[in-house]
Amino acid sequence: MSAILLAKSVTVKFGGVTALDNVHMEVEEGEFLSLIGPNGAGKTTLLNTITGVVTPVTAALSLGGKDITHLSTHHRIKLGLALTHQIVRPFQSMTVQENVAFAAGYKKVRNILSSFTSVSRAPEMKKAMEFLHMLGIEQYKDQEVSKLPLGVLKRLEVARALAIEPKILLLDEPLAGLNSQEAGKLADTVKSISQKGMTIVMIEHNLSEVLRISDRLHVLDNGRNLAQGEPAAVMNQPEVRAAYLGS
Amino acid sequence: MGLYEISLATGVGIYIILAVSLNLITGYCGQISLGHAAFYGIGAYTVALLSKMGWPMYLTLGAGFLVAGIIGTIIGLASLRVKEDFLAIVTMGVAFLFVGIVRQQEFLGGEMGISGIPSHGMSKPGYLALVCGFAILSILFSWYLKRSWMGFAFDAVADDEKTARVLGLDIKAYKLTAFAMGTAIAGLAGGLYAYYTRFIVPDTFGFIESVTILSMVAVGGIGSIFGVVIATILLVLMPEFFRFINDYRLLLYGVLLFSVMRFAPQGLAGFFSYLVKRKEG
Numbered sequence: 027m028s029a030i031l032l033a034k035s036v037t038v039k040f041g042g043v044t045a046l047d048n049v050h051m052e053v054e055e056g057e058f059l060s061l062i063g064p065n066g067a068g069k070t071t072l073l074n075t076i077t078g079v080v081t082p083v084t085a086a087l088s089l090g091g092k093d094i095t096h097l098s099t100h101h102r103i104k105l106g107l108a109l110t111h112q113i114v115r116p117f118q119s120m121t122v123q124e125n126v127a128f129a130a131g132y133k134k135v136r137n138i139l140s141s142f143t144s145v146s147r148a149p150e151m152k153k154a155m156e157f158l159h160m161l162g163i164e165q166y167k168d169q170e171v172s173k174l175p176l177g178v179l180k181r182l183e184v185a186r187a188l189a190i191e192p193k194i195l196l197l198d199e200p201l202a203g204l205n206s207q208e209a210g211k212l213a214d215t216v217k218s219i220s221q222k223g224m225t226i227v228m229i230e231h232n233l234s235e236v237l238r239i240s241d242r243l244h245v246l247d248n249g250r251n252l253a254q255g256e257p258a259a260v261m262n263q264p265e266v267r268a269a270y271l272g273s
Numbered sequence: 274m275g276l277y278e279i280s281l282a283t284g285v286g287i288y289i290i291l292a293v294s295l296n297l298i299t300g301y302c303g304q305i306s307l308g309h310a311a312f313y314g315i316g317a318y319t320v321a322l323l324s325k326m327g328w329p330m331y332l333t334l335g336a337g338f339l340v341a342g343i344i345g346t347i348i349g350l351a352s353l354r355v356k357e358d359f360l361a362i363v364t365m366g367v368a369f370l371f372v373g374i375v376r377q378q379e380f381l382g383g384e385m386g387i388s389g390i391p392s393h394g395m396s397k398p399g400y401l402a403l404v405c406g407f408a409i410l411s412i413l414f415s416w417y418l419k420r421s422w423m424g425f426a427f428d429a430v431a432d433d434e435k436t437a438r439v440l441g442l443d444i445k446a447y448k449l450t451a452f453a454m455g456t457a458i459a460g461l462a463g464g465l466y467a468y469y470t471r472f473i474v475p476d477t478f479g480f481i482e483s484v485t486i487l488s489m490v491a492v493g494g495i496g497s498i499f500g501v502v503i504a505t506i507l508l509v510l511m512p513e514f515f516r517f518i519n520d521y522r523l524l525l526y527g528v529l530l531f532s533v534m535r536f537a538p539q540g541l542a543g544f545f546s547y548l549v550k551r552k553e554g
Contacts, residue, residue: 138446147425
């Protein structure tokens, strides 16, 4: 296997606070990597740096062998990244199906002229149904997102991210806020997406689910690399246990 | 139709173009603008100057459209880093800046404005037909835009920029496009206004005018073409038909703006769809 995503020497500072300090992370093609660590470890900041939402002090980022360090967010997304938010952010003026259809039409909105000359939404609406079906929320397709429960919105986030046909799916706490039954089901769905060949990087606090579905763990603590490797082996490391349990 | 009615209808037509143009920026793309009248003014002054230099009407109107669109794009570029209330303040600054600059320029007539703008050379009903033609074109353009993927992308930008960005949308390009299109069409409205009155002064294009246009968009229902057109017709005609309102025009607009924001943020369009839903339900 080869590294599809490489983040080297990532340092991020917010004012005087160092959020990430010389962090390295490597993601192999097709693997399911979980990025874990206590609150404030810098996990979301690392994902936001990879997508270009946060500007690092230093970093060398590459995607599929291509340097993306200085590219804007939308250019990185075009090269194959997709991100879901920790706090769900559906487009409120759109229905569930339209949310996904908009993402599925990413080629049409890539350039201004083609977005102006393209009118038909039918192919994307049809494609959106495939992703809604994959996430098991097709029955909500015509509903306004403001009236939907969190469990559905979490799935909608994943469906929308998949609709842009990424090479890597970056999931920021997809299970947060869900009850154990919902979390287990969504974890199964995410795992099945991974088994179809999608490379996934997931930030998650639900350790039992993380250990159940991940191929590999990468642990951050206080903005630094703490450990990485096989889930069971990583969780057995004393420094990882100390970071989580405080002893 | 008497001359008075023709003149009134021409004014309504110009305001419809203006309100529809702001609706592209504020309604579709979600970018608040409190300085839209400046671009209306840029179009009017461009047309006034060029027509006095002997340019034919179709060229002056085209120039008003282009100059306002180009300056709108430049200001849009400068405004890309700010959004929401900060954008409102920046665009408000544009409104004051425009009047401030024009007042100081002798070649723009300073405080006295520009008078003696050549006639459009058409009969009054003919000019009304031209204005109505442009109003219909701008409505059709706006309607098409809403149905296109550009309109879909504008919806996404207006809803949540951050999410739209992580779905790969070039937010800056879409915002700039909205600014360019909206300000260019406002420039066209300004050009039509210059031929309509044949006399322009800076204060016509000041902050109060910007708020007036915004009132039309907000009362109609931000983003709704139908609502904005109806609100524009009502707000322009109301002070004409009820003379006593004319003295309190600004007060009326202010109260309407406040009431819509407080009680019916979706404006007339929202109220209308509520009635339809109630009837169906």
